[in-house]
Amino acid sequence: MTNEELEHWGEYTESLVTELLEDGSNEEAHHTIEHHFSSPDFNLLEKAAVAAFKMGLEVEEPEEAELETGEKVFAFDIITEQYLDTELILDETQKMVELAQQCKVDYDGWGTYFEE
Template identity: 40%
Template structure:
């Protein structure tokens, strides 16, 4: 899938996620922890430069290694932000470009329900 296709798909998914959260009663004015998921079959050494670049872009980084017959290295690039589609689109754009540059996968983003109580 091309960079343009990924960005277009993610914009649609972002708006869907935000709409679902708000429909369920999540607080529209809360700060949300946005976790962008990236993965690769790279080695730690190869992924280290990606993690460093994500950190330099302002993201907190959490690494995870999955072993189920094949090796997959995953990490989340995390940032707190308001629930604003344009702002999240900007984060997605930076991380999709980073993923494309290093030939790894951008696997979307997620967050958690925030109560307004």
């Protein structure tokens, strides 16, 4: 991961965690983190999903999606459970970006849900 990418994901992570906590999400609860991966090439995406599964990660089934441009892509999520801790999530994000780079697919970021 380049310094520019690390800075981008660091800012994104800090912003999202801050917003969730300001909105009252429970910082003491584990949050379901969904790391998003995509590729226009199903075979590459499937190989990435298999690699993640072999690493012991929880992998959702790949799905086909359509972008606003009409282009078709394939996508899957890797699911983890984490506290809303910027450092933990950024470390996890770095590993996900490295997996995406190794498998030649796109890492599209992460998201989570508000926890009471």
